[in-house]
Each structure stands twice: as C-alpha cells, then as structure tokens.
Amino acid sequence: MYLEGLGNTLLIALIAAAIGITLGVIMAMVNYINKKTGKLKIPTKICNFYITVVRGTPVVLQLMILYFVVFAFWDNGIMIGAITFGLNSGAYVAEIARAGFESIDDGQMEAGRSLGLSTWQTMRTIIIPQAVRNSLPPLFNEFIMLVKETSIVGYVGIYDLGKIPGLIQSRTFDYLFPLLIAAVFYLVVVLILTKILHIIEKKFGKSDRNQGGVTNGK
Amino acid sequence: MENNVLIQVRDLSKSFGELEVLRSVSVDIKQGEKVVIVGASGSGKSTLLRCLNCLEDPTGGEVIFEGVDIADPKVDINIHRQKMGMVFQQFNLFNNKTVLENITVAPIIIRSKQLRRDKWRAFFKKGEKPTLNKEQIVAEEKEKAMKLLERIGLEEKADVYPSTLSGGQKQRIAIVRALAMNPKVMLFDEPTSALDPEMVGEVLDLMKQLANEGMTMVIVTHEMGFAREVADRVLFMDGGVIAEQGSPEEVFGSPKSERLKSFLAKVL
Numbered sequence: 001m002y003l004e005g006l007g008n009t010l011l012i013a014l015i016a017a018a019i020g021i022t023l024g025v026i027m028a029m030v031n032y033i034n035k036k037t038g039k040l041k042i043p044t045k046i047c048n049f050y051i052t053v054v055r056g057t058p059v060v061l062q063l064m065i066l067y068f069v070v071f072a073f074w075d076n077g078i079m080i081g082a083i084t085f086g087l088n089s090g091a092y093v094a095e096i097a098r099a100g101f102e103s104i105d106d107g108q109m110e111a112g113r114s115l116g117l118s119t120w121q122t123m124r125t126i127i128i129p130q131a132v133r134n135s136l137p138p139l140f141n142e143f144i145m146l147v148k149e150t151s152i153v154g155y156v157g158i159y160d161l162g163k164i165p166g167l168i169q170s171r172t173f174d175y176l177f178p179l180l181i182a183a184v185f186y187l188v189v190v191l192i193l194t195k196i197l198h199i200i201e202k203k204f205g206k207s208d209r210n211q212g213g214v215t216n217g218k
Numbered sequence: 219m220e221n222n223v224l225i226q227v228r229d230l231s232k233s234f235g236e237l238e239v240l241r242s243v244s245v246d247i248k249q250g251e252k253v254v255i256v257g258a259s260g261s262g263k264s265t266l267l268r269c270l271n272c273l274e275d276p277t278g279g280e281v282i283f284e285g286v287d288i289a290d291p292k293v294d295i296n297i298h299r300q301k302m303g304m305v306f307q308q309f310n311l312f313n314n315k316t317v318l319e320n321i322t323v324a325p326i327i328i329r330s331k332q333l334r335r336d337k338w339r340a341f342f343k344k345g346e347k348p349t350l351n352k353e354q355i356v357a358e359e360k361e362k363a364m365k366l367l368e369r370i371g372l373e374e375k376a377d378v379y380p381s382t383l384s385g386g387q388k389q390r391i392a393i394v395r396a397l398a399m400n401p402k403v404m405l406f407d408e409p410t411s412a413l414d415p416e417m418v419g420e421v422l423d424l425m426k427q428l429a430n431e432g433m434t435m436v437i438v439t440h441e442m443g444f445a446r447e448v449a450d451r452v453l454f455m456d457g458g459v460i461a462e463q464g465s466p467e468e469v470f471g472s473p474k475s476e477r478l479k480s481f482l483a484k485v486l
Contacts, residue, residue, distance in 0.1 A: 107310035116300030
C-alpha cells in the first residue's frame with residue numbers, strides 16, 4: 001500500500017518537475033531576452049502576470065480549480081495532480097532561473113555576439129548552460145519541496161503517500177504508527193534524492209575553480 | 219585612396235536616454251591602419267569603439283564596413299561581426315568552456331550552420347556539394363586553435379577552464395579567440411586596464427606582433443607609451459567628439475587644445 005502511494009507521489013513529482021522546469025526556464029529566458037534586447041515585450045508581460053497569479057494563490061485552490069472545473073471531464077487524477085504542480089512549480093522555477101540568468105555577466109553575451117554568433121546561438125551554448133549550473137542548488141530544493149508538497153493531492157482523493165496513513169487509520173484505529181511510517185518513507189526518499197542531486201551538481205560544477213579545474217595538471 | 223578605407227564612420231551619434239555620449243562623430247579607418255583612441259573617462263571613446271561593431275546601437279549616423287552600412291537595423295549584423303574581432307577590458311572568456319573550446323566554439327557553430335545550408339542547396343541542385351563534413355570542420359578548427367595557442371605559448375592550457383588562468387593569459391587567449399575568426403579588423407576596448415602591472419607587457423607584446431603583421435587595429439587605451447610606439451594615428455576624444463587627431467608626434471608632442479594639454483599632463 002505504501003509502495004503504491006510512494007509510486008504515485010514520485011510519478012506526480014517527476015512529471016510536475018519536467019513541466020515546471022520547461023515552463024520556468026522558458027519564462028526566465030523570455031524575461032532575460034526582454035531585459036537585454038528590449039524585444040518580446042508582450043510575452044514578458046504575460047509571463048509576469050502568470051507568475052504573480054500562481055505565486056499569489058494557494059496551491060490547494062489551484063488543484064481544486066483544475067480538478068473540479070478545468071479537467072472535470074477527465075478522471076486521471078494523477079495526471080491532473082502532476083499538471084497542477086507542474087504549472088505551479090513553473091512559476092517558482094521561473095524566479096529561480098531568472099536569478100540564474102541574472103548572475104551571468106553581460107560580457108558573456110557581448111563576447112558571443114562580438115564573434116558573430118546570434119543571440120540565440122550565444123544563449124544556447126554560453127548563457128543557458130551557465131545559468132542552469134548556477135540555479136541547480138535552488139532548483140533541487142524546489143524539486144524536494146515538490147515531492148513533499150504533492151501530499152496535497154489527497155484533497156481530491158488521489159492515493160499518494162500522504163493519503164495512505166488515513167486509509168490505514170480508518171481500518172485499524174491506530175493513529176501514530178501509520179503516520180510515522182509515511183514520514184519515514186518521505187524522509188528516506190528525500191535523503192536519496194539529495195544524494196543523487198549532489199552528484200549531479202558536482203558533475204556540472206567542473207568548470208569551477210574550486211572543483212579542481214579538472215585537467216589542470218597536478 | 220577611397221578603396222583602402224575599411225571602416226567609414228559618418229555623423230555617428232549615440233545617446234543613453236538624455237545623455238548624449240557621441241555627437242556626430244566622423245572618422246575613416248584605413249586598411250592596415252592602427253588607430254589609438256585616448257581621452258578622459260566619460261569622453262565617449264569606449265562607446266565609439268563599441269558602436270563600430272554595433273554592440274551599442276548607434277542612435278544616428280552610419281558605420282560603413284566593406285561598403286555596407288552596418289548601423290542599419292535591417293542588415294544582418296552577425297555576418298559582419300564575424301570579420302570584426304573584439305577584445306574586452308574584462309576578457310569575457312566563456313566560463314563554461316575550456317580554453318580550446320573558447321577559441322573553436324564560434325567558428326564551429328558558424329561553419330556548421332553554413333554547412334547545413336550548403337547541404338540543402340546541394341540537395342535542391344542549387345549549389346556545389348560541400349567538400350568538408352562536420353567532423354573535418356571540427357578537426358580543422360581545433361588544429362587552427364592549437365596553432366594559435368602555440369603562438370602565445372599556452373598550448374598546455376588547452377583543456378583547462380578560464381577560471382584557473384591569470385589575467386594576462388586570459389587576455390591573450392581572448393585575443394587569439396578573436397583571431398580564430400580571421401577578422402579584417404581588431405577592436406580593443408582597454409585591453410590592459412584590468413590587468414596586474416606585471417602582465418600588461420605580455421598582452422602589449424602580442425598586440426605589437428599583430429600590428430607588425432599588418433592587422434587593422436582600433437585601440438582604446440591608457441597606455442601612452444604603447445600608443446606612441448604603435449599608432450599611425452591618435453584620436454583624442456572629449457565631450458563626445460574627436461577633439462584632436464594626428465600622428466602620435468603631433469598629438470603627444472605638440473598638443474593644440476587646452477583640454478588635450480591638461481589631459482596629457484595628467485596621464486604622462
């Protein structure tokens with residue numbers, strides 16, 4: 001039972017993270033290009049509006065609106081949950097990625113452009129890789145938050161890890177133990193994720209001086 | 219005479235909001251000429267240099283490079299920028315690329331794109347089949363980059379990241395990165411101002427080598443000794459206009475205006 005719930009939790013979190021990162025990075029890029037070149041004015045306004053609305057309202061309400069209204073015709077609760085959290089996390093990722101883009105010195109773009117590369121070619125090869133690397137720690141944090149936050153899907157009757165203790169309680173009238181087991185499950189998952197994410201971070205950090213500069217001799 | 223003018227600047231002006239930085243500047247830069255721009259900070263000298271390859275969009279006037287007005291927003295500036303190398307005060311090496319990749323990234327991207335275009339043209343029988351494939355282009359650019367690195371004695375640094383290099387090494391790599399595009403002109407924006415004093419020499423030496431090879435160079439600098447030695451012509455900028463210009467002997471030896479005299483008194 002716990003394992004099934006765990007599976008659903010991870011599935012929702014993974015799909016949500018994929019949607020969130022895609023959406024967030026696109027919005028941050030639109031914002032960055034707008035800031036540097038003055039183009040894309042209207043898309044930037046739309047993105048900012050979206051971010052404000054999503055960040056300014058509780059995710060429980062967003063979930064209910066999507067589940068009971070927008071996707072009322074659809075009975076795949078897990079997908080609806082994943083989409084909700086993806087759209088929600090997109091707004092937060094956008095802010096994280098925006099900070100990542102802003103941490104890149106203007107000179108990087110100028111150097112690319114001065115060599116004859118286009119804005120997009122420079123973005124792709126120079127700016128985005130660096131921005132992503134700089135935003136990895138807060139992005140991972142967001143992902144771990146996401147894993148735990150998805151327990152909210154219990155509100156609309158989806159069986160994820162956070163919902164299981166309630167089910168067991170209703171049969172055994174034992175309150176403490178099922179909750180503790182669920183908590184341990186979350187903790188273990190988060191610990192494993194933290195470890196994996198650390199490894200990824202190290203791999204990306206190879207052009208950092210304090211990571212050894214790789215092939216710099218001895 | 220007219221033919222060997224490489225860059226023709228006509229009535230160039232640039233303002234940032236209310237602030238007028240360049241006021242109707244006109245100057246010709248000839249093929250092979252070494253032009254040094256000096257002036258106090260805020261005089262517009264860096265802005266003039268950055269307008270030459272449109273890193274700053276001019277608010278008025280023309281920059282005619284090889285017969286094309288590149289200040290015109292309709293012109294594809296990227297093609298023309300490939301022939302204008304630029305070196306920055308802060309080096310601006312790509313932090314996420316190794317030294318070798320820094321040099322090869324732009325030529326490889328640009329040549330690969332051209333290759334894809336040529337392949338399509340050949341497919342529709344509109345042009346010749348390209349002779350090189352992608353791997354050959356990459357190999358060729360790598361070889362060229364290694365030669366450039368050997369030239370500046372940094373071939374053993376090919377696979378390290380820029381964060382491990384000294385300022386002088388970074389700037390010399392930035393210079394050969396620009397050279398890898400085979401530019402017609404090199405623009406230097408205070409190339410030694412961010413360097414520790416003991417590293418200025420190695421960068422200036424490389425620039426002198428370039429000058430001797432006949433490269434057209436436009437240099438904004440505070441190194442008056444270097445200007446005297448290398449420049450064919452010195453421009454003194456003040457208040458957004460070229461206040462005085464001439465050979466180094468004229469400008470440094472017998473300055474006419476009071477502004478130039480007081481500027482030289484401060485820097486020499």
